[in-house]
Amino acid sequence: MPASKLKNLAILILLLANLALLALLIPGRIAANEQRSSLSEALSTLCANQDVSLEPDAIPDTLTLYALELGEDPDADLAAATALLGQQVLAQDDSTRYLSLYSAAAGDVQISRDGTFSAQLADQGETSDLSAAAMRTLKAMGFDVHSLGEPERIRAGVYTLTAHQAVLGAPVLSGGLTLTYVNGCLSSLDGLFFTGAAQLTRVSEEASLSAADAVVAFLAARYDFGWVGSAITAMTQGYIRSETAAAAAVHLTPVWHLTTDTGVFQVDGLTGEVTRFS
Numbered sequence: 023m024p025a026s027k028l029k030n031l032a033i034l035i036l037l038l039a040n041l042a043l044l045a046l047l048i049p050g051r052i053a054a055n056e057q058r059s060s061l062s063e064a065l066s067t068l069c070a071n072q073d074v075s076l077e078p079d080a081i082p083d084t085l086t087l088y089a090l091e092l093g094e095d096p097d098a099d100l101a102a103a104t105a106l107l108g109q110q111v112l113a114q115d116d117s118t119r120y121l122s123l124y125s126a127a128a129g130d131v132q133i134s135r136d137g138t139f140s141a142q143l144a145d146q147g148e149t150s151d152l153s154a155a156a157m158r159t160l161k162a163m164g165f166d167v168h169s170l171g172e173p174e175r176i177r178a179g180v181y182t183l184t185a186h187q188a189v190l191g192a193p194v195l196s197g198g199l200t201l202t203y204v205n206g207c208l209s210s211l212d213g214l215f216f217t218g219a220a221q222l223t224r225v226s227e228e229a230s231l232s233a234a235d236a237v238v239a240f241l242a243a244r245y246d247f248g249w250v251g252s253a254i255t256a257m258t259q260g261y262i263r264s265e266t267a268a269a270a271a272v273h274l275t276p277v278w279h280l281t282t283d284t285g286v287f288q289v290d291g292l293t294g295e296v297t298r299f300s
Contacts, residue, residue, distance in 0.1 A: 065234050072241055075253035081237075085192055085259055087230040087276035089292060093221030094135070096122070098164055102217050103131040105162035106141050136272055137263055139199060139215035148206040156183045156201050159208065165215055168193040179205045189219050193260040195279055195288075214263070216272070230276035230291030233257055239289050240280050243296035251284035259291070 062078035069076040103111055103124035114123040120135035129143035149155040152173045160167050168188035173181040184198040199213035231239070237254065258281075261274040276291030279299060286299040 061234060065237055069237065069241070069254065073252065074241065076237065080254065080256055081233050082257055082259065084232040085230070087190070087192055087259065087261070087291060088224045088228070089226040089264075089276065090189070090261070090274045091223045091225045092137075092216055092218040092272040092274065093223065095218040095221045098217040098220060099133045100124075102133065102139075102163040102165075102215070105159070105164075106131060106143060106211070133215075133217060137196075137214045137216045139211060139213060139217075141211040143208055143210060146207040146209070149203075150206060152181055152183060152203055152206075155203075155208070156185065159201070160185055160199075163215070164217065165199065166219065171198075173203075176202075184213070187214065187216060187219070189216065189261055189274060190222070192276070193258065194262070194274070195258065195260040195277060196263040216274075218272070225273065226292065228292055230259065231278065231289065231294060233259070233278070235294065236278035236280065236289040236291075239294040240287055240296055247287070247296075247298060249282070249284065249287075251282040253283045254280050255283060256281040262288070 062081045065081060066076050066078045099122045100111075100113065103113070103122075107124060107126040107128045111124045111126045114125075115121070116123060122133045124131040124133075128145060129141060131139075131141040133139055153170065156170060157167065160170075165185065166188045168186045170185045171183055173183050175181055181203045182200050183203075184200045186198040187194045194214060194216065197214045199211060199215050201208060202210045202212075236257070240254070258279045260277065260279070262277050264273045264275040278289040278291060280287045280289065288297050288299040289295070290297075
């Protein structure tokens with residue numbers, strides 16, 4: 023058989039194999055989508071019976087999240103600092119305050135073990151597209167961006183943008199990292215940046231509550247808060263920084279944030295405890 027016909031035959035066999043795999047996968051995915059849709063409808067009905075509005079479209083898929091401990095990552099700290107200051111930096115460690123300090127002609131950077139990040143910069147290049155410039159800076163720092171807000175005008179010539187970090191695809195909900203631009207030049211960065219996000223250790227075998235479990239926990243606890251709202255308008259699953267007995271350890275706890283018509287409530291993804299977030 024000519025080589026060209028053998029090649030066509032091989033392509034045909036691969037095509038048929040792919041079609042067979044699709045035939046096996048598609049029914050499973052359809053069934054999974056139907057199951058998610060049914061669960062969302064049932065949860066929405068449950069809320070309606072409690073005189074609480076929750077649209078099925080507002081219920082996201084549940085991520086499998088665990089409590090995590092972040093390890094130290096000096097290389098990541100240095101990479102974040104040099105992305106802002108250049109390669110010629112003076113590095114110091116303040117072990118009593120669990121700080122890494124970096125300085126250069128372009129400014130100073132402080133990176134705390136608890137995720138607090140601060141940078142004061144000088145002589146930065148000017149930009150007319152703050153959002154694009156911020157994304158380039160964050161990427162160079164090793165900051166995995168989950169979301170970046172629009173530029174907010176503080177006063178004439180001064181704008182801020184706030185980015186939220188993603189850890190294993192989920193947002194850090196404790197707070198963001200705010201970039202300040204003065205006359206189009208990056209002037210400072212302040213907030214949370216977990217540079218050790220590449221060094222993760224699971225510290226619990228229990229996975230986070232599902233979206234349905236989070237809603238049920240909130241409904242059971244709402245009267246304890248004197249909640250007088252009537253709607254859950256959004257749900258977000260992510261991580262928060264949690265306190266630990268060891269000052270040098272940083273833990274991230276999975277949580278759900280339920281946005282209601284009267285504020286935001288937080289459901290601990292492991293214990294189901296409900297607290298008022300804002």
